[in-house]
Amino acid sequence: MVTPHDAGLAVLELKGIGKEFGAIRALHGVDLRISPGEVVGLMGDNGAGKSTLVKIIAGNFPPSHGEIRFDGKPVHFGRPIDARAVGIEVVYQDLALADNLTAAANVFLGRELKRKLGPFALLDHKAMAARALELFGELRSETRPHDLVKQMSGGQRQAVAIARTRLSNAKLVMMDEPTAAISVRQVEQVLSLIHRLKEQGVAVMLISHRMPDVFAVCDRVVVMRRGEKRADKAIGDTSPEEVTSLITGAKEAA
Amino acid sequence: MATPLDSPLTFSNVGRDKWWRSGFFASQTGYVLLALVALFVVMNFASPYFLTEGNMQNVAKNFSFIAIATLGVTFVIITGGIDLSVGSVMCFSAMITSMVMTHISTPGMPGADWFVHLAPDDKTVIANMPGLILLVSVLAGLGVALVVGLVNGFCIAVLGLSPFVTTLGMLSIVRGLGYVVSNGRGSFPSGPEANYLYTLTSGVVFGMPAPFIYLVVLAVVMAVVLHHTGFGRHVFAVGGNEKAAALTGIPVVRVKIEIYVICALAAGLQGIIISGWLGSAPANMATSYELNVIAAAVIGGANLAGGAGGPLGAIVGCVLLEVIRNGLVLAQVNSYWQQTLVGVIIIAAVLVDRLRSRMA
Numbered sequence: 054m055v056t057p058h059d060a061g062l063a064v065l066e067l068k069g070i071g072k073e074f075g076a077i078r079a080l081h082g083v084d085l086r087i088s089p090g091e092v093v094g095l096m097g098d099n100g101a102g103k104s105t106l107v108k109i110i111a112g113n114f115p116p117s118h119g120e121i122r123f124d125g126k127p128v129h130f131g132r133p134i135d136a137r138a139v140g141i142e143v144v145y146q147d148l149a150l151a152d153n154l155t156a157a158a159n160v161f162l163g164r165e166l167k168r169k170l171g172p173f174a175l176l177d178h179k180a181m182a183a184r185a186l187e188l189f190g191e192l193r194s195e196t197r198p199h200d201l202v203k204q205m206s207g208g209q210r211q212a213v214a215i216a217r218t219r220l221s222n223a224k225l226v227m228m229d230e231p232t233a234a235i236s237v238r239q240v241e242q243v244l245s246l247i248h249r250l251k252e253q254g255v256a257v258m259l260i261s262h263r264m265p266d267v268f269a270v271c272d273r274v275v276v277m278r279r280g281e282k283r284a285d286k287a288i289g290d291t292s293p294e295e296v297t298s299l300i301t302g303a304k305e306a307a
Numbered sequence: 308m309a310t311p312l313d314s315p316l317t318f319s320n321v322g323r324d325k326w327w328r329s330g331f332f333a334s335q336t337g338y339v340l341l342a343l344v345a346l347f348v349v350m351n352f353a354s355p356y357f358l359t360e361g362n363m364q365n366v367a368k369n370f371s372f373i374a375i376a377t378l379g380v381t382f383v384i385i386t387g388g389i390d391l392s393v394g395s396v397m398c399f400s401a402m403i404t405s406m407v408m409t410h411i412s413t414p415g416m417p418g419a420d421w422f423v424h425l426a427p428d429d430k431t432v433i434a435n436m437p438g439l440i441l442l443v444s445v446l447a448g449l450g451v452a453l454v455v456g457l458v459n460g461f462c463i464a465v466l467g468l469s470p471f472v473t474t475l476g477m478l479s480i481v482r483g484l485g486y487v488v489s490n491g492r493g494s495f496p497s498g499p500e501a502n503y504l505y506t507l508t509s510g511v512v513f514g515m516p517a518p519f520i521y522l523v524v525l526a527v528v529m530a531v532v533l534h535h536t537g538f539g540r541h542v543f544a545v546g547g548n549e550k551a552a553a554l555t556g557i558p559v560v561r562v563k564i565e566i567y568v569i570c571a572l573a574a575g576l577q578g579i580i581i582s583g584w585l586g587s588a589p590a591n592m593a594t595s596y597e598l599n600v601i602a603a604a605v606i607g608g609a610n611l612a613g614g615a616g617g618p619l620g621a622i623v624g625c626v627l628l629e630v631i632r633n634g635l636v637l638a639q640v641n642s643y644w645q646q647t648l649v650g651v652i653i654i655a656a657v658l659v660d661r662l663r664s665r666m667a
Binding site: 133134137145147148149150151152153154158163164165167173174175176178217 | 531534535536537540541543544546547548550551552554555556557614615
């Protein structure tokens with residue numbers, strides 16, 4: 054079991070991250086380390102600062118204080134595309150899929166493969182379908198590249214969204230509530246997708262309200278409350294009861 | 308740690324759709340095409356004149372007169388937008404083309420010396436370089452269309468105004484400008500190269516009307532662009548889920564500006580073609596054509612909610628409207644019924660699509 058105090062190279066390291074929106078202090082002094090292949094659950098009530106933290110890491114806006122180090126080097130993201138360039142991918146809660154396009158088209162959206170035909174660059178449908186099939190295979194999801202996303206189950210949609218992050222060989226994947234509003238069977242599929250990412254050495258940050266999911270799949274759980282990190286514990290050293298009391302504030306810190 | 312599902316996943320309950328329930332045959336374009344074929348058969352029995360070469364040429368010419376603009380508007384509709392200004396742009400582009408042509412073909416007018424000189428008889432106007440006048444005047448007409456498209460695109464994509472309101476305003480602005488520049492009288496092409504324009508727009512090539520040839524070429528280009536280029540993929544993505552498109556790094560603003568420019572250019576070209584056939588560009592030309600154009604696109608399967616549509620559908624929609632119009636005339640039905648019937652068909656086409664997707 055990996056603990057936060059393990060030595061070794063962290064893929065992401067936050068030091069004293071703080072963020073103010075006018076007079077509102079959304080985040081204060083957050084330190085966090087994530088190692089390759091580690092799955093960290095980020096929990097907290099609404100307004101605890103989870104999404105602010107995720108948005109800072111994803112490059113939506115810069116922190117007011119503190120330092121972000123990625124792969125050991127300090128980084129400053131002006132736009133989300135900067136974060137993506139170094140290897141940080143986000144799977145959004147609503148998955149950001151275009152329903153009217155095929156699975157393969159969605160995986161390659163904005164990064165289409167093309168082949169030259171004289172002066173024109175045409176889409177390379179074959180190569181994209183083949184690569185998408187490969188990615189779905191790695192994720193062990195039976196998703197057919199040519200199927201339209203609108204005909205897919207919640208689990209298959211997750212696979213498409215996650216396959217997109219594999220395309221760029223992301224080193225850190227942040228997943229925002231991937232198991233909200235899908236069926237029990239599909240939740241299992243998503244959790245197994247997270248395991249596939251872990252096996253391939255990808256660090257995963259799972260933002261979730263669902264305690265059973267976090268305990269099923271995470272190595273470590275980080276609890277946020279009122280903009281501060283209140284706990285950072287290995288899953289084996291804590292319990293759902295303790296995490297719940299940390300989230301609600303019944304227990305101040307652990 | 309126990310993995311919830313270590314075994315490979317299988318979806319034995321997911322099979323392939325039957326061929327007639329997927330792809331083209333299940334699309335609105337598919338069954339509107341079917342309805343069109345049925346209509347051809349019925350019309351053939353109803354009137355001996357329907358399938359004659361002359362009548363077919365007429366039909367081909369007439370639907371080509373709105374079909375190029377319909378291709379353009381289909382781009383816009385695929386992204387979930389709408390362009391109500393196409394009728395006005397048709398008129399304005401045609402008007403500018405013929406005004407510029409007249410202007411630069413009149414010796415003595417400022418700048419005209421570059422293009423024409425007088426023959427020794429002091430009456431005949433001769434072009435300095437054959438084709439140049441036509442080229443410049445058509446480019447001028449397309450140029451104003453380009454500007455209208457850029458303004459539409461800027462207001463919608465950058466300022467975030469609603470496409471309906473923006474282009475409704477533009478419908479009025481551009482129509483008004485047409486009246487202003489021509490003083491309400493419209494204009495007609497003249498000069499040594501007016502005949503070139505007539506030939507290019509109402510001539511016959513390989514036994515087919517010239518506009519029909521342009522239409523086919525543009526439709527093929529459009530099909531390739533939509534389905535085999537990154538731009539086309541992005542057009543569909545913006546229509547399917549604009550937020551997702553932006554999150555995946557697609558330049559949504561640029562795509563939107565580009566499609567409004569394409570739409571305006573198609574309308575401008577269409578207007579120039581119509582004016583060549585009419586021999587003039589009256590100030591009330593193409594009034595309310597935007598409704599026919601949008602109706603044709605929607606009948607052919609372009610979804611006003613965005614995400615679906617294509618050149619074949621646009622053409623099928625235009626042909627259907629024209630065959631009905633033509634059929635009503637041949638069947639000697641009171642021609643005032645035509646508009647009513649078109650409205651019924653718009654609703655029926657969309658209704659059938661809705662019923663089908665509910666059954667599936």
